[in-house]
Amino acid sequence: MPFLFSYVCNLLQALDDNQRTKTGLKPTANIIQQWFTKHRSLLNRGDHNDAALLSALFPEKRTDRVFRYGLKRLERTIGRGLGLGMTRKEELGRHEDAQWGMDLAECVERILRDTPNADPISPVTVEEIDDLLHDIASHCHFSSPAVRSFPPSSTPKNREEVLGNIYTRFSPRDAKWFTRLFLKNYQPVILDQQLVYRHYHPRLPLILKVRDDFVDAGRILASHKRERTVTERDEFAKHLQPKLGVKVGRQHWIKGRSLKQCLQIGYGRMSCEEKYDGEYCQIHIDLTKGYDCIQIFSKSGKDSTKDRKALHERNPWEHLMIVYYDILMVDDESLLAVKHSERHQRLREIATEVKGRSMLVQRQTIDCSRPSAETDLRRAFAKCITNRGEGLVLKPDTTYFNFGPSWGNSGSIAIKLKKEYIREFGxxxxxxxxxxxxxxxxxxxxxxxxxxxxxxxxxxxxxxxxxxxxxxxxxxxxxxxxxxxxxxxxxxxxxxxxxxxxxxxxxxxxxxxxxxxxxxxxxxxxxxxxxxxxxxxxxxxxxxxxxxxx
Missing domain, CATH: 2.40.50 (OB fold (Dihydrolipoamide Acetyltransferase, E2P))
Structure with a gap:
């Protein structure tokens, strides 16, 4: 059954109103919990589209979709869709002037308050929005290959018309939130991802750790709700496996504000690794695909393989270099439940170091239980600074993810220690x-x-x-x-x-x-x-x- 976009707007507006109120401020968690309780029956239906709703709640997570619409282009599209005259178009452009204190979304809302759309308004669903945005993104060469492979269903002119015309079906409030959805920024409202995931479904946080993709996670969640073959949390976690072509989620990271704090958070044997000034990426290799066997995901989760093909050295004596940090899957064997030291040993056995081209991360082991731990960490950090390094990363010798019920357990938390995180430096x-x-x-x-x-x-x-x-x-x-x-x-x-x-x-x-x-x-x-x-x-x-x- 379709899920109305106005339901999403109810949540966003409630959170926005709550932030603005001067009395009677409610806990954000209560507002989110009440919203999910109200719509639980729809979410539990077998035909519910999880990916569409999650994409509407967290549009910034859909890095695979690129629209290439700046504010001015979107402004013109909205103006044409609503059939605005010159005066109204000037009002729509007030977002560029700081004296009005409005963003484009509020300018749209204000115009529709003054001249509302004709009744009755045909309700817009999140599924309809998802299809529209996917169609627009599929024609942009900056979108991921998976999105670009989507069969075209419209011409550029038609897409502009459909995007503009959808505004004729919105209430003023919903038009405001759709504009922010399209721009992938709901500010001043910021939804807590883990809080929403937990209320959405108890298994969703686990799924998105291993398969950090709403479409793939939606399929797994739908299958789980339909079959219910595995109900216990630990058993369910064991059944989750990484998948080639789907980015594995990143570990939870925190900033170390002092050497003492790092040792208080950490425990047991910690891998103390150099932090390099470069670009994080996650590389998937599928040897069955021949020449196109390599797939590169950026930190944001976007498939950036095509973007990275253009990388080159500016001079003959310069080389791009890759530093290997971790290994998460080999063939069909998941290493997410393997300790860090064992994963690193597997990495040493598989990766080949080529001087000036590739290397394993430089690391040493610090035992937090030993009296010399603070001295060892201080020496490592001092060496890093002397060598003009960027900083250190401390990783516990545990599994890649903590599949426990909360983030409170520091089991899989990595600690970043940099000069700028410590106030006395600089x-x-x-x-x-x-x-x-x-x-x-x-x-x-x-x-x-x-x-x-x-x-x-x-x-x-x-x-x-x-x-x-x-x-x-x-x-x-x-x-x-x-x-x-x-x-x-x-x-x-x-x-x-x-x-x-x-x-x-x-x-x-x-x-x-x-x-x-x-x-x-x-x-x-x-x-x-x-x-x-x-x-x-x-x-x-x-x-x-x-x-x-x-």
Whole structure:
């Protein structure tokens, strides 16, 4: 039986309203539990589409689907679908102006409140939305191969029309949440994944650990509900096996804030491994597929095999290198229930190291039960810093996953220890805040109105000597973009009132944004008298041209 999208909106709106209320705040868990209790009969039906509902609850998890719709394109599509005139289209574009304090979703909601859709509204189901989004994503070459293999059911023009026309069937509230679903960001509402999974079905958290894919997990869950051959949790966990082509979920990670804390969390023999500055990936190899036997999943879960084919060395003397950390399955044998030390031994037997091309992770074993454990960890961390390493990772000698009923047991928790996680590390320097830009979606994450900027461009002075000696115009180099938490944002708005000008009107200084900073976005506002702020510099070596600060 179809599941109405308005039911999902009921949950999202209840959580949103609860966050905004000043009295009578309810625990989020209670709201979620009540919602699932109300809809339990629908969820338990044999014909219920689990993947469609989970995709609607967590659209950001569907990294396999790429729509390639920016805000402006979506805005135009909505305007055409609703048949808006020029004045209404201008109202729809207010999300770009910080003075209105609205994102695109709220602009749509406001327009439909003023001019509601005609009654009766044909209800939209999550299954219908799932089909539409899958069809749109199947035509984008950035989507995963599995999505792109979906048989085309429409032309580009028809897809635009269907996406725009679906807005004519929404209430103002539902149109708001669908817009955020399409943009894969429900902020200011953030659903706790593990909490929702547990309420959805007791076995779903286990399934998604091993098969981190809503479509595949939905199939397993449907089969389990239908057959009920295995009911006990431990027995069910034993039946779960990794599957080639479906990403295995990542272990639970926490940040180590001190050496002492790491040893308090850890226990027994811990693998102390170097953390390398690189890109995490999970590689599946199916030798039955011949040349196309390799499949690469990125940290987000997306099948990035095609993306990675374009990787190459810039110079003949440079080599891409792979570092092997773990092994989770060999042939049809799952190693998820095997201890870390045994998995590493299997990895040593299988992997071939080629100098400059591939290697096993550098590691040592630290026994947390020994009196020398803190000294051993301190020496390992000191060596890492001296060698300009990124940090350490501590892994217990236990199974890859803790299949217990909660995360509370530290059995399979990996600990990341980096310089920036420890407050005492790093040098403090003064940097200039040369400009900012406004992101309406990010602005909704703050619990107060009148946000003017959300992303701040941090720069160092590239010609300090010339400025001080000869009075030349400052030349700033933007090295980073920062987002403030709620406390920092309140302090910035209260104590700092920078002179903001349009970038085209800025005559006070010149600036350039380093390549790779903020995904090629640029400031929409320049602070002609840049405020300075102290930042902790954690890099042990600053590249040429970036060493000067104000």
């Amino acid at each position: 040098d403090v320097g003064d940097f200039a805040v040369v400009g900012a830009r406004y992101d309406p979606t990010k602005a909704k994450s703050y619990g107060f109105p009148n946000i003017k900027w959300t992303h701040f461009y941090i720069a160092c002075l590239g010609n300090k000597e010339e400025v001080l000696r000869f009075g030349e115009q400052p030349e700033f180099v933007v090295t980073n973009v920062v987002e403030l938490n709620e406390t920092q944002m309140r302090a910035f708005m209260t104590t700092i009132q920078p002179v903001a000008v349009n970038p085209n009107d800025n005559k006070a200084f010149s600036s350039r944004v380093e390549e790779g900073v903020d995904s090629r976005k640029t400031p929409t506002t320049i602070f002609s008298e840049p405020p300075t702020r102290q930042c902790r510099v954690l890099d042990s070596e600053i590249p040429d041209g970036k060493q000067d600060t104000l």
